Amino acid sequence: MELFDFRHLRDAVEVYRQGSLTKAAASLYIAQPNLSRSVSELEKSLGFPLFLRTKKGMLPTPEGERFLKEAETLLSRLTRTAESIRLEKTRRLRFSSVPSSLYVNIILAATKAFRGQFDIGCTERTDCRELFSDVVSEASEAAFLFLGTDMSKSLDDYCRSRGLEYHAVGESPAYVIVSQESRIFQPEKQPPGICFPETLLMVNIDYFDPIGIRAEDIFSLLPPVKGICHGTGRAGNLDMLANIDNLAMLSSHTYSRTLKQHHLAAVPLNPALSAYEYGYVTKKGRKPAPESERVLAAILEEFRKELAAY
Numbered sequence: 001m002e003l004f005d006f007r008h009l010r011d012a013v014e015v016y017r018q019g020s021l022t023k024a025a026a027s028l029y030i031a032q033p034n035l036s037r038s039v040s041e042l043e044k045s046l047g048f049p050l051f052l053r054t055k056k057g058m059l060p061t062p063e064g065e066r067f068l069k070e071a072e073t074l075l076s077r078l079t080r081t082a083e084s085i086r087l088e089k090t091r092r093l094r095f096s097s098v099p100s101s102l103y104v105n106i107i108l109a110a111t112k113a114f115r116g117q118f119d120i121g122c123t124e125r126t127d128c129r130e131l132f133s134d135v136v137s138e139a140s141e142a143a144f145l146f147l148g149t150d151m152s153k154s155l156d157d158y159c160r161s162r163g164l165e166y167h168a169v170g171e172s173p174a175y176v177i178v179s180q181e182s183r184i185f186q187p188e189k190q191p192p193g194i195c196f197p198e199t200l201l202m203v204n205i206d207y208f209d210p211i212g213i214r215a216e217d218i219f220s221l222l223p224p225v226k227g228i229c230h231g232t233g234r235a236g237n238l239d240m241l242a243n244i245d246n247l248a249m250l251s252s253h254t255y256s257r258t259l260k261q262h263h264l265a266a267v268p269l270n271p272a273l274s275a276y277e278y279g280y281v282t283k284k285g286r287k288p289a290p291e292s293e294r295v296l297a298a299i300l301e302e303f304r305k306e307l308a309a310y
Contacts, residue, residue, distance in 0.1 A: 039051065128145075155208070177254055201225045
């Protein structure tokens with residue numbers, strides 16, 4: 001038996017499935033005479049006929065029935081194997097972050113160009129211990145976070161003691177986030193300000209409490225306010241800002257599109273003073289794969305652009 005062209009086998013199997021040259025040619029997007037020639041070439045190579053040509057269509061011979069049934073199974077198996085190999089080559093990349101629209105949106109924007117190449121995801125961790133555990137167990141390529149600048153040294157020491165590395169990326173002032181419709185917002189000032197004596201200030205600064213790292217200096221930045229309350233989580237905080245007329249929120253850099261979408265303003269407490277530091281944690285000694293380095297570099301570039309947005 002001569003060696004046969006694999007394309008001829010594919011063509012014959014499609015004729016077997018369809019029971020018709022016309023339907024098979026339409027399914028394969030080839031001309032009917034070319035398909036007929038392809039089947040004839042395969043029969044010649046095999047040394048026995050696969051089909052009987054009748055007015056009712058292409059009927060498989062007993063030999064053809066046996067051969068084509070096996071060929072159909074083989075082609076299906078090869079297709080599944082090829083798909084499995086393609087999926088294995090599509091690398092799965094996972095990141096973790098503190099609960100923050102900042103990092104989630106940055107990662108979504110930065111990884112848009114990679115979505116056909118990698119399966120990329122980000123998990124927000126409400127417990128900082130889970131954030132670090134993700135990196136230690138290599139369930140996450142990197143964990144993104146922010147903290148008060150006065151906490152940076154303590155975090156670095158904590159990471160070193162657990163086989164982790166902390167990488168600082170940038171800093172920003174502390175901001176007070178307020179609804180642009182709020183009576184305490186003062187857009188007429190240059191730069192815009194807030195009437196602090198009338199302000200109920202919401203704070204969320206206890207994320208690292210479970211590992212004994214606490215902010216010390218952030219309250220020294222605050223002018224006198226009417227009262228202080230604690231946040232309830234991202235969605236709840238946004239809802240409260242929209243519905244409590246004198247509420248403002250002490251915050252790190254908030255994603256610029258989030259501000260625009262919810263008609264919020266970010267007023268720096270002291271533009272000359274950096275109060276928040278941003279960075280990420282990786283496992284010490286772990287050499288990232290080239291594709292992981294590419295994606296991480298894109299995320300960091302997108303982050304630096306966002307930090308300069310306002």
